[in-house]
Amino acid sequence: MNTMNAAIIGAGFMGPTHTEALRRIGVHVRGILGVDPTESKKAAATLAIPQAYQDWQEVLDDPDVQVIHITTPNRLHYQMAKQGLQAGKHILCEKPLAMNARESGELVELAQKSGLVTGLNYNMRFYPLVMEARHKVSSGQTGEIHAIVGSYVQDWLLFPTDYNWRVLAQEGGATRAISDIGTHWLDMVQYITACKVTAVCADLKIVHPVRKRPKGEVETFSGKVQEVQATENVEITTEDCGTVLLRFDNGAKGHLWVSQVTAGRKNCLRFEISGAKQALYWNSETPNEMWIGSREKANDLLLKDPGLLSDTGRSAANYPGGHNEGYPDSFKQCFKAFYDYIAAGDLEAPRSFASFADGHHEILLCDAIYQSHTQGGWVEVEPS
Ligand SMILES: NC(=O)c1ccc[n+]([C@@H]2O[C@H](COP(=O)([O-])OP(=O)(O)OC[C@H]3O[C@@H](n4cnc5c(N)ncnc54)[C@H](O)[C@@H]3O)[C@@H](O)[C@H]2O)c1
Secondary structure (H helix, E strand, O other): OOOOEEEEEOOOOHHHHHHHHHHHOOOEEEEEEOOOHHHHHHHHHHHOOOEEOOOHHHHHHOOOOOEEEEOOOHHHHHHHHHHHHHOOOEEEEOOOOOOOHHHHHHHHHHHHHHOOOEEEOOHHHHOHHHHHHHHHHHOOOOOOEEEEEEEEEOOOOOOOOOOOHHHOHHHHOOOOHHHHHHHHHHHHHHHHHOOOEEEEEEEEEOOOOEEEEEOOOOOOOHHHHOOOOOEEEEEOOOOOEEEEEEEEOOOOEEEEEEEOOOOOOOOEEEEEEEEOOOEEEEEOOOOOEEEEEOOOOOOEEEEOOHHHOOHHHHOOOOOOOOOOOOHHHHHHHHHHHHHHHHHHOOOOOOOOOEOHHHHHHHHHHHHHHHHHHHHOOOEEOOOO
């Protein structure tokens, strides 16, 4: 039985998603903070959370909260993670960790000194078959990796009338499609293969240099059923899509295609990893099957069935074969790993969830990708 209490900061798409996942693993959600007391109150009532915080200081001062989940827009992550650690709280932060490498580097140092557990919600690692892919590579079944390719594509920002805080550099960061979804892919393939990206060559594109901003706030993804309302033009400097060539530290080559403007692709992350013995292909829109390619025998289609998985894959699968596990389950598994880690009390133990150091590496990657795009050519990723 988990005895820790969590506070959720942010009440948009992610706040309720975190709340639901925490309840599934028996963590008590003590309170929630929105952008103002009205949003806090509304979210607390809707989600049946006991405490609607008035402001951020009240969260920091709450002696009954041990863990803070940061689910606010990106520009707030650094300050909130820093102040949360200073107040003695464990921190589970949404990605990306910060707006730039100076901030994320400082957070890594603070986290190390704090003696607290910190994690970043790269939840997509926790699909059972992603874990299984990691097992196949680490156990040598896939062989030496020579290529890692794939994409992460969505369509929710296809039209110039689609708008969200993410499209503004001052809210989300200098890169958008790369930082918002590309980093999920980059985190995932590096987690599976243990190969680190060392250099990038990027070519990004802004499809809509001007977007129509509704007068009033827009929640993530709610824009899919948009009502016509008054808008104003806003200039956009963040990319809608783009390609990145990749070099990995073991000599493997790769490429990533990201897009938030590909019609019909709702939320589609795909990877194909080629090794000396086999290849692995997985698609987040059919997450309960993984294709395993062979040269000398028929290919396999592995279904997510705990009975067919290794201990690693099985650790993230809670339902029998044929009972699909998907996006919300990946949060549950990520948070379970995080809270079990706190309970175990060993900060030196390896962690399956992404650390602040992993988050810092992702920011350095975003910086290198942006630099490559603006200056042209290959850019080495700064060591983290
Ligand atoms: N891991 C994932 O799969 C995933 C998916 C979506 C978003 N995210 C990340 O989660 C974060 C939030 O994204 P979202 O899609 O939920 O955004 P959102 O706009 O839907 O929600 C953000 C919430 O934060 C609130 N907020 C703003 N300023 C605040 C403040 N000062 N104090 C408290 N609350 C404040 C807003 O009112 C809103 O309720 C982003 O960093 C994003 O990158 C991760």
